[in-house]
Amino acid sequence: MSKDLRIINNKFIDQTTRISFKFDDKTLYGFKGDTLASALLANNIHLVGRSFKYHRPRGIMACGSEEPNAIVQVGNDDSMTEPNTRATEIELYEGLEVSSQNCWPSVNFDIGAINNFFSPLIPAAFYYKTFMWPANFWKIYEYFIRKSAGLGKSPTKPDKDIYDHRYLHCDVLIVGGGISGIIAAKTAAKNNLNTVLIEDKNILGGTTIFQENECFKINNSYSNEWLKKEIETLKSLKNLTIKTRTSLAAYHSYNYLLARENLTDHLDINEKKDKIRQRLWKIRAKKVILATGSMERPLIFNNNDRPGIMLSSSIKKYIDFYGVKCGQKISLFTNNDSIYETAISLNNSGVSVNSIVDIRDKTNSLIVKQAEKLGIKVHWKSSIVNTNGYKKINSIEIMQLSDDGNDVVGKKIKEECDCLGISGGWTPRVHLFTQSGGKLKFRDEDNVFLPNKSELDQISIGSCNGDFELDEIIKNAADSINKFLKVNNNDYENLEIITSKEINKKNIWLLPSDKPLGKTKSFLDFQNDSTANDVKLALREGFKSIEHVKRYTTTGMATDQGKLSNMHALGIIAETAGVKMGELGTTTFRPPYTPLTFGTIVGRNVGEFFDITRKTPVHDWHVENKAEFENVGQWKRAWYYPIENENMHEAVQRESKAARDSAGILDASTLGKIDIQGSDASEFLNRVYTNAWSKLEIGKCRYGLMLNEDGMVYDDGVTTRLSENHYLMTTTTGGAANVLSKLEDYLQTEWPELDVYLTSVTDHYGTVSICGPNSKKILSKVIPDLDLSDKEFPHMSFKNVLVDNIKCRVMRISFTGEHSYEINIQSSYAKSVWEKCFEAGKEFNITPYGTETMHLLRAEKGFIIAGQDTDGTMTPLDLQMDWIISKKKYDFIGKRSLYRSDTVREDRKQLVGLLTDDPKEILEEGAQIVAETNKQPIEMLGHVTSSYFSPNLNKSIALAVVKNGKKLKGQKLFVPMKNKTINVTITDTVFLDKENKRLNA
Amino acid sequence: MFLINCPYCGERDQSEFSAGGEAHIVRPKQPTELSDDQWAEFLFMRKNIKGVQLERWNHAHGCRKWFNMVRDTSNDKIHAVYKMGEKPPLK
Structure with missing residues (x-):
């Protein structure tokens, strides 16, 4: 840890607890309470990654979820590694190991950086334009492009962590624990509303909690002290649940929201074990208050992406919250007042501020005056035209702005620095509001999109609603919360608030340089490497819609989804195209607001919990008897029962033969x-x-x-x-x-x-089916009192009987064409009845058979399986089952459709039997059937729906649907396969026992 | 994700329900007397309105009752729910 870069700050960081971690295999140290980003900065490490396209060195830029550059790979275990994690959001813990992404062989020496020198050759949509042809080469191109693009490594083994889902219902959900969120939480909870406050950081208070400045006072205390007391009072409120480390991912209609709570990510590696890592909250709130705050914008100027160039508010947080100096000689560049707070904080912590470059004419707001009193130099009406330093910024070049702001004039001043803070104003975080279907409006005065209309019961307060100044935030938030919740809370009415008011506003989306535009690199989307030039090129090439420009240039499409610089892209497009920004609109913000892990999304529904498994009451017997199982819907069904080394074919042949020769037993409970x-x-x-x-x-x-x-x-x-x-x-x-x-x-x-x-x-009864010529004898042993004569108990009839005093329903019905019975019994007794039947059948070699044999036996009889031989396009007439349609009934479901012009067509596909010329040849189910083999294009007449080798007929049999099949009986057709053509003949669908003699055998 | 006020159970999450398409399409009492076109009109033709639409919903993972809903398809706002056989409430 570089001692020079730390200042004593014990408010938020526990500087007595040292934590060791590894970055790119190097052991470094930080303190409890640091993020990975603050710890790296304290170790004087800015360079953490390479950019996407040009592989330019990139450093930490921000301090929260908007960070575009500092994305790292966490962990190196095959099952625990996680790519694309923002260093600014990782809380430091003992044992943390991270590595930089998108660089090879290392972040300090990256071969891909050669792209940077070729960059004039890699304009917007370069990949689309270059690799378009030959079209089938894309497969090869893609491999290399993907390799050179850094998206991190996916884990290759299953995730060992535990994730969870839970529901939450509340009267009021408040998103964001900054000053306005806290005012909302207190007001709601005090008025007996069941309130939930969620905050993505580990402590409440937003940026106000470290705002200790003379210019911002409430009732004579610093704003941070006042807020600290407010937070204290929350603790006594019974109706309030506070969830920190919880970020809102999605806001859907009807106030249905998804939030991800981090439970163990901040714990030391040995404390994480066996605990739930992340929890997805499914929240249904009666009312929602969005207090999501705002993000600082960067400025767009030549070479604005070097490591060491950071958002000014982040520099302020690193010094005031983490006690980390981002540099020793810091320069600042702004178009607004907020950077002066940073300058004062740095100055108060003993960091020298070189100067502030401000594009505005001299202004005299309270905060500016205070900064100037401290002796901080300001270059008014000036801009930075270039920055220098490859792996870290070392100097900036400053010039005066012309009166219209379109040009730079005068002498170039060079200023040395090791860090540059930039501030291009503030963007309200309206992402969640628009996700929920809310419509935005544009405020020209400071170029912000603000929440306008929503169909849902929600409001936005604080800076996400465009209130940026302390007195406005408190007053407007308190008023709109009262109105929204229909309460009358006057806690915030007579506060004495001192705040600095911004008097002078000015904005230039793309700052001018002394070099022509084509020679500059002014980055808009830092992660995806799209520049102002790219956007302008897209417009020259005819793209007009913001959504098209976004996709063409990839601006706003990286893992940060353009949080930082979407506004600049919009501004440049509007300016170039000569339209108003409010009319241009924004691109769509889609959930999740910040990336979610797959683990969080699936929760507990993995492995055996992915879906329900239904087991029959006889299941354990099948397992004991070594059945192989087949999934039928959610059911586990016994598929076949191999003996010794039998494969499926051998087992099914044996089972089928036994069922017809003597007796078989099937679990039909499903x-x-x-x-x-x-x-x-x-x-x-x-x-x-x-x-x-x-x-x-x-x-x-x-x-x-x-x-x-x-x-x-x-x-x-x-x-x-x-x-x-x-x-x-x-x-x-x-x-x-x-x-x-x-x-x-x-x-x-x-x-x-x-x-x-x-x-x-279905689940109440188990069904044991016994079939075969000896089934009657077996049943008579199981139920001796029952008269099984054909006269008393004919085919297609049923009896109520008692087995061991348990009521059963016995049906004499058959799906195999054999004499057979189905015993239906209360599920809990099904296994014992099964075992009883099996015991009774032993002398007849009763053979358990599974679904495969059942299918074979029914196919021998030409019985259909709905869903296998039918596919939603087969009428009963197509199935040659005309006999089952009542002529007498006036109506039944589907009757009228049976004589629509389409259903009476004679050349519809119809169910037929198929026999192969070679009786040993088994057709593949799904195989196509044709009449001619040497015509092109070949006409497909139909396909095979069921196919088996019948041991009872000693030949291959199949069912198929064939165009005009009814009339083609006896016709020779072909089934062309990959290596051969199989000759087949169309037959009747019933292959065995056409007279149904076996039913009564 | 809608919050649907089942007329039998009260407010429940959308995941408990399944949608059943346009409401108030009565199955013809005498289908045999209809021409192919008339039958096809009943069988296949649906309005798919952008705006306020009357539609059928089933509380499939709840009471299993079918009911009707007045929903604006342009903003998913549910204006009313009413039982099968009841007339749609006036807009």
């Missing part, structure tokens, strides 16, 4: 189940399914097909009539939730007169 009750239940089913339901006897089951109103197949399943007014509907696994909401929609909005109640019971 099928959607909807309990339908009410006196109009039958009528309701009549309206939602294509077939007729009113005559279904109690105790019988029926397959139903559900359409969308456009006539396309939506879902299918078997529904059972349990009693007169009680049905149990099953849906596909994936469609369950959508079917229920669709049915609810019709019930509530189209047919409210129907007496029907729907309840999802």
